[in-house]
Amino acid sequence: MRREDWSTAIGRAVEHNVPRTMSVLEKYPYVVDLARELRRAKEAAVANMDEFIDEAMAAVKSLGGRAYLAATAEEARKYVEGVVGRGRLVVMGKSMVAAEVGLREALREAGNEVWETDLGEFLIQLAGERPSHIIAPSLHMTRERAAQVIRDRLGIDVRPDPADIARAAREFLREKFIKANVGITGANAVAADTGAVLLVENEGNIRFTTVAPPIHISVTGVDKIVPTLHHAMMEVLVQAAYAGLYPPTYVNLVAGPSSTGDVEQVRVSPAEGPREFHLVLVDNGRRAAARHPVLREALLCIRCGRCHFHCPVYRALDGDWGIQPYSGPMGVMWSAVIHGVEKAGPHAVLCVHAGTCREVCPMGINIPEVINWVRMQYVNKVAGGGKR
């Protein structure tokens, strides 16, 4: 990526997103209250994480779904590979956790055809690049470059215009949705009391992914578990508003495989939707972080991506700050949760503690303080904290 491309792309993104999000929060002030209530619910979930994991898994099973707790990225890949098999067509709705565990690459290597269906993810999949923002993964691409990528990789004629780029992707992906054997999504929230999984989106690709293929797998972190469906609903609304689009176009609620009771009220499964539902809960450092007095704050993050737009370092580092797929201020915290202090440290030392991220975080996470803790642990390890 050229430096000028990033400057143009981030400049346009900030100019569009920041005022829009501010006006959403001004127009719907109850969302700010919901965010406060959600923080309390998430604090409770993090403080009793193992109990909530058990409750959520039991609830999914009682709905006729299957639930699996993966301790590591490798375990998560193995479980999903076992469900998918080989030679299948897989459609994926944007999931940071799937990217974290390297799912797309693993499924492809196992001989499956795999397509990202979120427009941003689709573009970076075509370009062979990595995401530059957690909810706008192709943030680094200008419209000119996005059109070029589609022309080069798919041979489809497309103009450097966001609407025409969306059209080209839609036409290409429509057939994939219809023919897909498996749909894989993440989750914005998992309700422990009911086993319901909530997904918020605007493109409609997640709705297709959760309904069209006969098998739906949701891969998500254990940090996404909240006590009740009431809280899960709050989380999707808060996430959408702080990401800058409210109301969100779609909120998808998935509670087990599809079923019908229309014939004599006998409940049978499947109906029109998937016959199988799998929830893969990924630990990968999260349960240890939940017990940690500082890092536990990171688990409250709802991945709205707002902190990125307000961070001078993220903006100056061409989006390449934090260990992929996590970037920006939240990404530095999450790099420590998943990869540990030594790998996150070189990122943490670049934080300028501007404090703007903390100002805009819907969960009120003191991100600079968490990063400062990572920095101190790291400097202590590599330079003895300056003690001589």
Added chain:
Amino acid sequence: MRRAVVESWLKALGDLLIGNLRSTMLPLPIDKGLCTRWAEGLGVPRGGDTIIYTSCLYQLVPAINKLVSLVGAASRVPELARRAPLGLMRALTRPDEAEAERMSGVVRRIAELLRRSGVEFGYLYEEEPYSGALLYELGFEEAFKEYSAVVARALGRARRVITIDPHTHNLLRNVLPKYQRLDAEVVNYMELIKGVKPSGVVEGEAVVHDSCLYSRYLGLRDAPRRLLDEAGIARREDPYVTGVATSMCCGGPVESINPSLSNSIAAARARDLSRLSKTVVVACPICLGNLSRNAPSGVRVVDLAEAIS
């Protein structure tokens, strides 16, 4: 920078700062006379119940500017930087005389503003230590813990400490109490001065570049604005450039770790500010140094104390 390079540079930088702090209570090998020059002829008493605490930060800016221009090269060969003799380091960070005079002038103006506002104060002169903010902000917590005792001891006899920059104010307000006991009340000069007038340095409108620490960590976002308003200096605001959550950093905190990152943050900030006014008012020596080095041509960066009298 690669991880191994970052780590070697951190070690070398830590050695440089800690070595100097232990021998002179200053982070860089500068002449102590540069710290106290501002007080010449002012007749400020030594010590006392209320003291001005400069932490020598404004006075260090010219040497920091020199150091930053060397960091890029030094961080690639950290062993050389580590073994460089003191005389060489002193020569390499020798401040530009015009810059040194300007920074002494800023501190002198702050002292005069305080006096005109009826605030009496003393000064520790060559016994005044640097606050150690740089150690803490870079993550050298162990070294800071040790050095913080020096600071607490030096300030221990005062009942009121007047800070003049955000890094020192933050250090005394939010950091030092975690490691040391400090009974003195800590106030910032902007909270004490009143009845100010324009100095004539700012012609027309100005834009305030907020210090991150004053604005988002210390509740002093309005202080420089109040003083500019009182002096009748018009200021331009834009909610997406000068708002609490939108005013970006000057890049200063990473200038000794990654100067190219620091410079690109500063350049972006200076560019945004220059769209509002060609005169940028800051209230922090680090912001002053960093934005001045990276401002587009035709844009002037002045300290608040230079803008008012």
